[in-house]
Amino acid sequence: MPNQIPQLLDATLQLDNRIAVLTLNRDDVRNALTGTHLIDDILSTIQWVNTCEAVSVLVITGAGTAFSAGGNIKEMLERDGEHHDGAFSGDVYEVQNKYRNGIQKIPLAVYNCEVPVIAAINGAAIGAGFDLTCMCDMRIGSTQALVGETFVNLGIIPGDGGAWFLQRLIGYQKAADMTFTGRLVKADEAKAMGLLMDVVSPEELMPAALKLASQIAAKPPQATRLTKRLMKAAQRQELADFLDLCAVFQGMCHNTDDHLEAVSAFVEKRPAKFNGK
Numbered sequence: 001m002p003n004q005i006p007q008l009l010d011a012t013l014q015l016d017n018r019i020a021v022l023t024l025n026r027d028d029v030r031n032a033l034t035g036t037h038l039i040d041d042i043l044s045t046i047q048w049v050n051t052c053e054a055v056s057v058l059v060i061t062g063a064g065t066a067f068s069a070g071g072n073i074k075e076m077l078e079r080d081g082e083h084h085d086g087a088f089s090g091d092v093y094e095v096q097n098k099y100r101n102g103i104q105k106i107p108l109a110v111y112n113c114e115v116p117v118i119a120a121i122n123g124a125a126i127g128a129g130f131d132l133t134c135m136c137d138m139r140i141g142s143t144q145a146l147v148g149e150t151f152v153n154l155g156i157i158p159g160d161g162g163a164w165f166l167q168r169l170i171g172y173q174k175a176a177d178m179t180f181t182g183r184l185v186k187a188d189e190a191k192a193m194g195l196l197m198d199v200v201s202p203e204e205l206m207p208a209a210l211k212l213a214s215q216i217a218a219k220p221p222q223a224t225r226l227t228k229r230l231m232k233a234a235q236r237q238e239l240a241d242f243l244d245l246c247a248v249f250q251g252m253c254h255n256t257d258d259h260l261e262a263v264s265a266f267v268e269k270r271p272a273k274f275n276g277k
Contacts, residue, residue: 003054006044009037012063013045018056018217019210020049027064033128034088035072039102042132046109053276056217056224058113059209060136061120067145068129071103073154099159103128107161110135111232114225116216120209121145122202126184131162134169134195137228138212141196142205145187149175153182168235170194220258221276 005013012023022045024031024038033039042060049055062068076088088095110117110132119125119136124146133139133147141147149166151158158166158179167175170193178185187199200208216224226249234242253259257277265272 003052006048008041008044011038011041011045013041015052015055017214018054018221019059019213020045020052020055020057021059021061021210024060024062024068027062027066029072030066030069030124031062031064031129032069032072033103033106033132034070035075038068039106042106043109046113050112050114053221055115056219056221057116057118057213059118059120059213060132061206061209062122062125064123065144066123066129067119067121067125068132069124070127070129070131070150076154103160106132107135107165114228116224116228118209118213120205121147121196122205126150127158128160128162131158131160131165134162134165137231139196140198140200140205140209140212141187141190142202143187143199144202145190145196145199146184147190147195148182148184149178150182150184152180220256220262220272220274222256222258223253226253 005015010024010026012025014021014023022042024041026032026036026038029036031038045058049058071088088098090098106128116138117136119133119139121133121139121141123142123144125133126146126148127150130147130149149158149162151162157163163175163179166178169175174193177183185193185195187196190196191199198208230242230246230249233245237245258272258274261274262272
């Protein structure tokens with residue numbers, strides 16, 4: 001059943017008023033993406049979101065003190081013959097295969113998520129954890145948020161595609177500063193750089209994220225999903241091809257019940273009631 005919430009192992013997932021909230025729930029390892037089931041949980045959630053018409057927006061946050069510490073650093077030491085099951089162990093071919101079949105599935109999934117995705121950054125978002133926030137459409141941080149593109153500090157590169165996302169968010173020069181220095185950025189600076197839309201107190205974080213999500217969830221569901229697809233298509237298409245796609249999507253919208261309801265509600269000066277049809 002598409003509407004049935006999937007069972008996750010290391011995260012929790014809730015759906016209320018068309019808003020899905022995914023909470024990374026491995027505070028014991030600061031919600032590290034490797035060495036846990038969080039990669040699979042994220043992938044399962046987005047697959048469900050894309051097929052569940054009851055979802056209009058996805059919020060991702062972390063339980064405990066961190067949003068996500070990214071890769072499990074202790075695992076990086078375990079790469080000898082006794083620990084070949086680790087995410088970072090094996091020869092060059094084995095490691096690249098583990099990246100392609102593991103953490104690199106996250107950027108592809110989040111990029112292709114058919115609803116808007118909001119990151120509610122409750123604490124440290126480091127390395128791949130930071131990159132996960134950059135993959136989202138919007139980011140709100142608590143005053144405890146701390147972000148960093150820290151791969152170079154460990155002698156590695158952003159293997160999850162972070163260098164692709166970050167420079168598109170804040171421009172090449174600012175992204176280069178963060179990536180080449182590996183420095184940590186506090187919430188206020190992250191907002192000034194354009195990484196965060198807003199910074200709020202820890203207790204206000206989820207209310208602020210849910211307020212934004214509610215504004216999106218109140219819109220016609222089909223138009224919201226089509227708009228998300230257009231926003232992504234605009235990043236990779238030439239204008240003429242993009243306008244052709246706009247024309248088709250607009251034809252779809254004009255033939256929905258929700259469009260007629262939106263126009264009627266506007267003319268009659270009353271709240272609209274959408275049914276996703």
